[in-house]
Structures are given as structure tokens and as C-alpha cells.
Amino acid sequence: MSPVGALVQIEDLAKHFPAGRGRVVHAVDGVALEVTRGETLGLVGESGCGKTTLGRLICRLAEPTRGRVVFDGVDAVGLRGGELRALRRRMQMIFQDPFASLNPHKTVEQIVGLPLWVRGERSKAERRERVRELLGLVGLDPSQSRRFPHQFSGGQRQRIGIARALACEPELVVADEPVASLDVSIQAQILEIMRQLQERLRLTSVFISHDISVVSHVSQRIAVMYLGKVVEMGPGQAVIEGARHPYTRALLAAVPRIGRAERGAQPLLSGDPPSAVEVPSGCRFHTRCYLRQAPECRRVEPELAATEGGHFAACHLA
Amino acid sequence: MGGPLLEVRELRTEFPTHRGPIRAVDGVSLRVARGETLALVGESGCGKSVTALSIMRLVRRPGRVVGGEIVFDGEELRRKPRARMQEIRGGRIAMVFQDPLSTLNPAFPVGNQIGETLRVHGVARGKEAQERSIALLEAMGIAGARERLRSYPHELSGGMRQRVMIAIAVSCEPELLIADEPTTALDVTLQAQIMDLLGRVKEERGLAIMLITHDFGIVSQFSDRAAVMYAGQIVEQGPVQELLEEPLHPYAQGLLRCVPRLGRPEVRISPIEGSVPDLAALPPGCRFAPRCPEAMDRCGREMPGEYEPAPGRVVRCYLHEGVGEEAARG
Numbered sequence: 310m311s312p313v314g315a316l317v318q319i320e321d322l323a324k325h326f327p328a329g330r331g332r333v334v335h336a337v338d339g340v341a342l343e344v345t346r347g348e349t350l351g352l353v354g355e356s357g358c359g360k361t362t363l364g365r366l367i368c369r370l371a372e373p374t375r376g377r378v379v380f381d382g383v384d385a386v387g388l389r390g391g392e393l394r395a396l397r398r399r400m401q402m403i404f405q406d407p408f409a410s411l412n413p414h415k416t417v418e419q420i421v422g423l424p425l426w427v428r429g430e431r432s433k434a435e436r437r438e439r440v441r442e443l444l445g446l447v448g449l450d451p452s453q454s455r456r457f458p459h460q461f462s463g464g465q466r467q468r469i470g471i472a473r474a475l476a477c478e479p480e481l482v483v484a485d486e487p488v489a490s491l492d493v494s495i496q497a498q499i500l501e502i503m504r505q506l507q508e509r510l511r512l513t514s515v516f517i518s519h520d521i522s523v524v525s526h527v528s529q530r531i532a533v534m535y536l537g538k539v540v541e542m543g544p545g546q547a548v549i550e551g552a553r554h555p556y557t558r559a560l561l562a563a564v565p566r567i568g569r570a571e572r573g574a575q576p577l578l579s580g581d582p583p584s585a586v587e588v589p590s591g592c593r594f595h596t597r598c599y600l601r602q603a604p605e606c607r608r609v610e611p612e613l614a615a616t617e618g619g620h621f622a623a624c625h626l627a
Numbered sequence: 628m629g630g631p632l633l634e635v636r637e638l639r640t641e642f643p644t645h646r647g648p649i650r651a652v653d654g655v656s657l658r659v660a661r662g663e664t665l666a667l668v669g670e671s672g673c674g675k676s677v678t679a680l681s682i683m684r685l686v687r688r689p690g691r692v693v694g695g696e697i698v699f700d701g702e703e704l705r706r707k708p709r710a711r712m713q714e715i716r717g718g719r720i721a722m723v724f725q726d727p728l729s730t731l732n733p734a735f736p737v738g739n740q741i742g743e744t745l746r747v748h749g750v751a752r753g754k755e756a757q758e759r760s761i762a763l764l765e766a767m768g769i770a771g772a773r774e775r776l777r778s779y780p781h782e783l784s785g786g787m788r789q790r791v792m793i794a795i796a797v798s799c800e801p802e803l804l805i806a807d808e809p810t811t812a813l814d815v816t817l818q819a820q821i822m823d824l825l826g827r828v829k830e831e832r833g834l835a836i837m838l839i840t841h842d843f844g845i846v847s848q849f850s851d852r853a854a855v856m857y858a859g860q861i862v863e864q865g866p867v868q869e870l871l872e873e874p875l876h877p878y879a880q881g882l883l884r885c886v887p888r889l890g891r892p893e894v895r896i897s898p899i900e901g902s903v904p905d906l907a908a909l910p911p912g913c914r915f916a917p918r919c920p921e922a923m924d925r926c927g928r929e930m931p932g933e934y935e936p937a938p939g940r941v942v943r944c945y946l947h948e949g950v951g952e953e954a955a956r957g
Contacts, residue, residue, distance in 0.1 A: 355814035355815065355816060356814050462902055464902070492670035492671050492841065493670065493841060493843075493882060493885045493886060494670060494881070494882060494885045494898060494899045495670075495898075495902075496885065497884075497885035497886075497887075497896045497897070497898035497899070498898040498899075500887070500896060501896065501897070501898050519814065519815070520815075521815075521889065522886075522887040522888065522889040523887055525887070525889060525890075525892075526887040526896065545892075546892065549889065549890050550890060559816060560815065560816060561889070561890075562819070563815045563816045563818065563819035564815055564844060564889055565818075565819075565822070565842065565844030565845045565847065565848040565849070566844050566847065566848070566888070566889060566890075567843050567844055567846075567847040567871055567883075567886065567888065568847060568871075575823065576816070576819035576820050576823050577816075577819075578816045578819075578820070579768075579820060580786075581784045581785075581786055581787075581817065
């Protein structure tokens, strides 16, 4: 196990869902990327772009239609039984809804301790001690470990979800919209905890969110998704300040910012994104693109091509 | 004319519970001038929606408005007969809600629902109502408006449904539009389109808007003045740029520091410690005192009044007492 290099490598990954009458939803449709050890990769995009499905594919919670997911040198697709369970121990997920993802009948100690119990490596007393340690790590009072989820606020519940994800010291954490249902002051608390954990535990993580401001705050690199594809990827600051893809630029322009500038600017995009059932030909974004298009935009699907400094964009015009 | 379009003084709304009354809105005073956009900003449960519902007299029982005055265009709304209130609601004051799927009737085409509003308020009926509905949808940027009238809400996208809601809201030429988190359920590129539409509708029709939101970006881009709410009270209000650049109340300052700023990595976020007080067991003094980094002895004991340290800026905090003179309200 090398300390540097890719922990996760994804090649031509796709997930198609049947949509009835022979139609197919192209939820994820040919994604290639790497997650480097110790980094946080932000995955950003709007509803239906495939970001959650991609996260689930990485954790092997969904079976890909085609493509490869390589975790620490092991091809994860096609693993079964004990091998799959051994792999899953090394990755964990944090979910959006802290109300739906915690069992209301269990105490916090049971919830956070469950992954440890499943592993069966520690005694009851050791597990209890580890739970207290984990609760402290996420800023919860360890003396409240006998309480039930409903006795906690939304932000505290999300901390419980984080503690549970960290229980078995995973190498990879996939956080799917972990702050989407939280108020801004609580969101700030959770984002700060995630940042501290990244630093302290040198966690490798994939942070999925629809909110590019949040993503840019916690990620070293950002991948922007549109209709099942990554359209742009690169170091956070390069993507935010030097976006190449017209979709990324529209997304950035649409974020209402605090300050005088750009007040009353016209939105760059009109209408809704096309359906993932009938994906447009050529560049998927061409039906909404506001740039003067070249003929190949409608015919040829652009590849995610390197520009400079680890920055990639899938656009014929970039 | 002359006076504000809407003036709310010391509004109080309570919901009884077995643990005693929840004071959801507790002494809210605000004004909205004609053609102005006032943003009401705050976190979940701070009372911003209940304030709006109280103004509209739509607070569901057993909740009720227990005090204060609501003066709309010189008329007190709290004591209006029900029938008169119904004319005002939808006629002179309209409302747009967060979730168009739960506010549009799923059993009828949207054309019927626009037509109904026009008919109930005696604006138009029959053929004329239909033509007006088409014109309204076109003005909202909906293509193929004539055909769209026959669409059911589920056949429309989220953005389209919100356009229909805005069409219904402005159909009777209201003077005030209360928009309660109108874009919270939408993706950011759709949000930009809907906010752009609201801005144009406001300009063209000279509407005043009370915009309820939790997003300081929206506040900054789309409002003239802002009021920050915390635990049922407005803790600070003032012109939007001044409030955002130099907030006076420690809660407003803290909340602004929680917002991740896009493209400004040098601005670190720092969370507010603690959590919002239980509205059924409020602290005796300032409601923010238990979390306030600048709290003094007195803050925990006595509720601060509303002070006006600079023209147009009102803040409920002892730090600003006597800086200007006490605001002549309440």
C-alpha cells in the first residue's frame, strides 16, 4: 500500500436503469476518474446528473452496467461474498438525511458501535470505549451515548452518521449531500468537522453536493457532472476561477453571491436539462449551450481532455 | 399613498402546546414600501414563514395571532371581516410558496387554476379569462402557452410549475407579493431563471415583494432591505448592502461567517456554537445571549429593545443601545 497515488480508479463506468417500455435511463454514462490518497474529491452537479449513482457505484452499493472500479489495486466489480465484504469494510458512506439513515430504535452507542460489532474484533467494553472516542471526535458529548436519535437535532444526528462511518477506520468515505438538509449555521459546523477530520485522519473522501460553494470549501479537486458525464475536473481553485466548460461557467454564474458585483446579471441557461432517457447526440450540453457551436458539437461526443495543470474539460470549444 | 404599503407592529403569534405556548413570532415590526423588496432571512424555525402567514391571516389553528397590528395600505387587517380578507388575499396581496407541487391542485389542468383565480377575484371569466391566462403564461416565459393550459401539474417540470405559481400570484395585479422560499426546491440554474423572472415581474408591475429566504446570496442579489430573524424576533434590519457588509448584531455577524463564499477561499467559515433555544422555554433576556460571544450580564436577564444606531438600521442588541436613539417603535 503506497501512501501516494490513486486509492480509487474508475474507468468508463456506466450505470443504466430500465425505465419501462424498453427505455433506459443513462444515470452514469462513461465516467473515468481517480481519487488520490488523502484528497477530497468534490462531485458537483444538479438533480439527476448522476452524482449519487456514481457515489454508490464507487462503494459497490450498485452494480455497474459497464466499466471498472479499481480500489487499491483490486478490481471491485464482480467481487462476491467474503471478498466483497472485506472490501466494503474499507469504505463507508455518509448520507444526506440524518433522520432516515439512523435506526430510531437503537441508541447512539448501538448505532455507532454496530460496524464494530459486525467486525467482531473487539469486546463489548472496547467497543463502548471506541464509541465514546468517536463521539468526542465529531464534537458530541460521549455521556449522551445512551440516547436515541430523536433526542438529537439534525446537526447532531449528522455527527452521529459521521461517527458511524468512521468507526472502522475506513480508507475511503463517500459523503452524499451530507449538509443538504441542514441550516447554514449547522452546515458550517459539519463542514468544519469534516475539514478537521480530513486533516487529522488524512481521510480520502468523495464529497457529493449540488452546492458548488460547499464543494469548493471542502475539496482539493472538483469534478462537475452533467447528464451522467463528468464535463470538467481539476484543482478546486482552477475550476472555480478558470472554468473551461460552458456548463461549469453557467453553474458558477447562477450561484447568487454576497456582494455588489453582478447584481441583476442575466442567467446563462434557460429551460430544464434534457432527460437522461433521451440523451442528446454529440455533446450532451449542446441543446442548452450558449456558445456559438461548431458542427461537431451536435455529432461528436467530446472527450474529457487535459488543458493544463491537471485540469480537464469535455468541450470541443474549450 | 405616502405611508408604507405594509406596516407590521409588534406582531405576536403563538401555538399552544402541552408545554406551554410556542412563541413563534414575538414582537416583529417591519415595513415594506411600495415597489420595494424586503428580504426576511433566517434559519429553520426562526418564524419567518409564520410571520408571512400571520400577515395573510393564514395561520392554522390552534396557532393564532395574539398581538400587534398589521396595516396594509392604511387598513388594519387583523380585524377585517373574513370576506374582505379573502378579497385582499390573492387580490392585493399574493403569495408564492416553496413547493409548487403541494400548492397546485393535482386534479386540474393549470389553466383551470389560473382561470379560477381570475374568476373568484372578478377580473375576468370565460373566453377572456383564457386569453388572459395565455398572456400570463407567456409573460412568465412558458413556451406554447395555449397548449400548456391543458397540462396537469405533474406534467410540468419544477421550474415550469413555479412559473405557473407566479402567474397565478400576479394574475390579479397584486401590490404585494409574499414569496416564501420560492426557489429552495429548485436547482441553482433554475433558481437563477426564477429569480430573474421575479425581478422582471416586480419591475414591470411595480410590485413590492417580501422575500423569505435562508440564502444570503439571494438576499444580496434581489432585495433592497433585509431583516434577520432569530427565535421569533427580528434581530437586525437595514439596507441590504450595509447589513451584509457590516452586520451589527452578533447573530447576523455569526450567520454571515457560516456561509461558504464561492471563489473567496481566503474567507474562512466559522460556525456559531450551540443551537437555537427551545421556543417553549426561552431565556429571559436576549434570545441569542446563550450563544453570543459578546454577551454581558444584562443580556441574559433583560430583553434588549430595538435601537437605531444609524438611519434605517435597527438592531435588537445592547451593544448598540444609545449609539443613535432608541427606535420609535413598539
